Amino acid sequence: MKIFNDPVHGHIELHPLLVKITDTPQFQRLRHIKQLGGTYLVYPGASHNRFEHSIGVAYLAGCLVKVLHDNQPELKITKQDFLCVQIAGLCHDLGHGPLSHVFDGLFIPEAIKEKQLKGLSDDKIQEKKEWKHEQMSVKMFNKIVESLKAKNEDVLKEHELYDKDVTFITELIKGAEKSDVKWPYKGRDEDKSFLYEIVANKQNNIDVDRWDYFTRDCHHLGIRNSFDHQRLLKFARVCKVNGRNHICFRDKEADNVYDMFRTRYTLHRQAYQHKICNIIEDMFTKALIKADRDLHKDKPEDMFTLSEAIHNAEEYTKLTDEIFGQILSSDSDKLKESQDILKKIINRELPKFVGEARLMEENKSKMSPEQRSTKTQMQEKLTETWKKAVKKYKPTDSAVSLKADDFSVYVVDLGHGTKGKKPFDNIYFYSKWNNKEASCIEKYQLSSFLPETFTEELVRVYCDKPNENRVEEADKCFKEWRESNFGL
Template identity: 30%
Template sequence: MAKPKPQRIRDPIHNLIEFGTDQFEETLWRLIQTPPFQRLRRIKQLGFSEFVFPGATHTRFAHSIGVFHMARLLMGVIRRYVDAHQQQFKDHQARHALAAALLHDVGHGMFSHAFEAIGKEFKWPMARHEEVSQRLIRDSEITHVLDKSFGKGFSENVADLIAQDTPSDLYGSIVSSQFDADRLDYMQRDRMMTGVQSSSVDPTWLLANLEVAEVSTGADETGSGSIETLVLGPKAVQTAESYVLALFHLYPNVYLHKTTRGAEMLFQALIKRLVSLNAAGHVEKTGLESPSRNS
């Protein structure tokens, strides 16, 4: 019987992303094939930014796979630290974090964050992608794939990890921290696909100089505790400065560009009008089909 071959994806940012033949990565590959994840092929990462940057047509699908790739690299940093300090690597927590990295954006709605803004105004909980992501992980085809492979409750743990505002441990820091996998992917991906040259980051040197340390979780000198997380070592001070500046420059140059913001305002006004017409019972004026009485 022939050995199964790893599944490989060519990515414009990370080049070759490979999913191995072990049970865990085969399961993650099956997650990618589920309808909720495949839907991300139709969700643009930067919403209306393509009106300014014609190349910015990349999707949440590509970004999510890139985040998993970065998360796996960050997990390698953690494993090396744990081995060097004669500690036990926690495979179960690592798997939760890697699955959460892959699935963190599965609940994004149309036009990404532009839809969330209008949802916030109308207090639509299902417009928050974090909320939808959690629900899909807890109750959908994704749940079946995860729990069948790793046991009942695995999906709940992954959803709980995504729900956290701040990481509760070192493994969770790859999902949510200053150097999390999400940020490390979108900074590179958005810069390349928009063509912006002022937000360069050196991921190779950054990863080579990541360390693990205890940092305070408080907002002032007294603090409220500490947590073990990923930090940059002293050899990467300039890289850290470039990283912060790169993120700072992306906002005025890309995310808050006036033309993009204008398109978002028009979209939000359109949705508001549709909602008001529907509430007034004038569905025929929306140009949309009336819902079936049997549906």
Template identity: 30%
Template sequence: MTRHAEIIRDPLWDNIRLEPDAVAALDTPTVQRLRHVRQLGHAFLVYPGATHSRFEHALGAYHLTRRALTVLGDRGDLRGVPPEDCVAVRLAALLHDIGHYPFSHALEEAGFPSHEALGARRLGEGELAGVLRQVGGDALIERIAELIQGRSDSPLAGLISGSLDLDKIDYLSRDARMCGVPYGTVDVDRLLASIALVEQDDGRRAVGVHEKGVSALESLLFAKYQMYRNVYWHHAVRSATCMFKRAVRAAVGTGRLDAEFVATATDGSLMTELLAHDPTGIGRAVHERRLYKRALDMPASEVPDDLPTWLSDDPDAVERAEDALAAELGLEPGAVLVDFP
């Protein structure tokens, strides 16, 4: 590989150093697409600064993973870990979101396949596959796929998927910064300095923290709670997300939009097609920020225990329930929406 390492300036982490293999992966169309997929979906309708992209987040996750590997290496924790695992983890951090749909997680909630599964598939396609095979062959592609799908048995897997994954540290910090809220504060330096590979009861090693890092870990967990409560699950964000899901499902269900196009689109290209092929008018309402208002807000703890089934895992059942409620109120289908954040 003839490329050289590069330094990229980032508003959150300052200088991010990219190794030559990461530079090569970054310059493929699969990864460049992430420049045009917003990290927080429709949150910009509430927090105007929340227009940062999955691309920026991928760089941040890569940077933090690289820092963590340096800490583990300096401490001697990487003894016995295959060098190929370190390469795979570093690149998995960069590539973990390549399967993401436009507008964050909304379409997975609407019943589309998981972005992890799509990402694993895209690792073996196009220019990106050629880059990865040049670095480490098909074995590297498989290692990265296992990491981003949460099924790797590497001791380092927890850096990519788990309660302490570095993806989480970046998105909480970055999202808080871009939304202009004080909720995502994490003691990142302390947390990274305390990361270790600890032995579990079964004798295998996994990512953990030294005792001195427990308070920093607690700050991470509390930041996640605060960001979900105040940003990710803000009622207007959820309203826009719910409306968007209904509009896309209707367009795909009537053949006006192709599901494969939806999976590979950017925010802009999907919205353009949706506005041109929206049988409900809901997509345009989202685009113009004419959002549905809350009629009822019920905590899960108050839902009756004798319900025959829980709808949230079945988008078709949710849609039938919505239309039944609308009919009872004398409204058109799609005029009442039910959301399970």
């Protein structure tokens, strides 16, 4: 075993096979990818990377499997199961691009729009639309397996891991979708369905990935974390619910589980969706879009562009946050626009925040079903009404004129988990007197202080060409717009 001194989990041990995986180029690149993307430019402490987070997830995955194994020997968890779940935790984020979610959540969708304008074939567009970083994580993991075999190091077989186990690991990385039909996975039989809920739990969003990043991000951001993952870990147990084995928790841990979802909301509200973080990440995205064709002077036509690198694991391995330094130091004229954007970020020449307001249900009810169907649709509708409000507004300072095109409107989603669902959907609890059966928590068992709704949308307006007087007038215009129900 190799010992790692982790800032949030203390001294942790890693199996030699996991250490072999960490010593590969695919994993080492995670040292150069910020966990929180542009948040680092607002919170100076948020300098941690995907590398340490991945090690933390592997560790917690091992802790959870050990608790289940020790408390319930009848589950017949093998040492191969234990290793596979840990490897999946270690490799689940291999597919993240520069600045983490900036790449897959912002850049790739924008690149799709750009390619559509240029007439890219429909199959290529569809392929990009369906792309998630988990898919690249699987490709990168398969690349690691190939590279270890190429070195005549069949370390997987040394630990009795075979093709079925590799399939199991890739299924764990992708995460199992909620399904009531016949068991669709090949890595393990249905009696071990609970193992699919440890690393990427798409059933109810309780998994060790979240446990680690909640703890780690709060530590580095300086934000209080009321959720106790170590306590919840001790009360984890497998019960059969609706004919399938699920990880369940003691009923008295319901408040602790709610604290987990509340911590998620707090992190998004104060850090991930911070008003300045959002605009910085938007600027980073624009810089990547401008650099999508040329990263090097006299670049060959057949070289992969940034957005095309998602189709090739070798090219993708070269993509880290260092790309921004490459852009800034390049002498290619074609990168000048991208360089200008990055220099504005460095010099803090950012759009100025004008105002923010919550979009209430009565506001959304005035939109058509199509207009409120997605965040993008709502954003387009609100941009339209904001522009009308700006044209209608008469500044109190006659020397100031407001132009609608000088502003940007954003809609930000905030919530406790999956949009449109309550946090306790699909979470099962057992009682002190019966730890063999579990069910969803009853409403009377929950605190009456819990909110009725668990998601909200914020409307934000920024001035792209700011000066003090213009922003002051824009603030007055924003208040009038808000009081008029956003002109809806």
